[in-house]
Amino acid sequence: MNLYTSIFPHGWQHYLLGGVLIGTGVSLLFLFTGRIGGMSTLFSSTWSFAVQRPFFQQARFVDSRNWRLVYALGMILGAMVWWLGWAGGAPQTTTVPAWQLAVGGFFVGYGARLGNGCTSGHGICGLGSLRWPSLMAVLTFMATAFLTANLAARWLA
Template sequence: MNSGWYGGGLFPFGWEHYLAGGLLIGSGVALLFVLAGLIGGMSSVYSSTWSYIVSRPFFRQPSLVSSRGWRLAYALGLVFGALLWFLWSGQSTRVAVSIPTWQLFVGGLLVGYGARLSQGCT
């Protein structure tokens, strides 16, 4: 059994797909900025999406309301991009650790809230 940082320990499924994913996300964010002058931060997507249904002053800021259309399309592109990757690569969508869907949903909300609370994510 390989227990190195790249084998069974820190990266049990290998490190290459993490590198490829990071390079693709970084390239996409850079292209969005260079070609359109837009900053593709996910914590802003979180806030601007909530502006559709929450009427509190924070969510009604002009910068959030005016950008929510492209930000929602950006987020959907990430979701559909991941789906296309799984379909194209032939990998199973089953994960080695089974986590109930509701926990993933609640965890996503908490991470989004925490990133927004700390003035953005990395």
């Protein structure tokens, strides 16, 4: 097995297609509405429906909550199409225990709030807008991800 097949054991085409679709989607969202397609604000804007505390009732959350829910629903449905194999591939599964997924999700969510945005907001929209803070955030995300993946591989092996 060469380096190429060890990095992309299932091929590279679906990664390219996914990147093109994501880039096209956020570009069209911005072009037609002027909105940034990041996801970390979705959490706070969704809580604005139920929690009346001043933080969640900020105009930026209340005014954007409806379109953000539709945006999130589209991403969830798109992921479901792929996960269930409706796009022509086999249904996807994982051997990662649910507790590890939950802990990882918690840390990703915490990091997104701490970093004032998530990988989609900074990595796709921020870099596409040539924003310096987004470049710094993406470099931090990637360095942390590489370090964490290598430590976890050694610890869990």
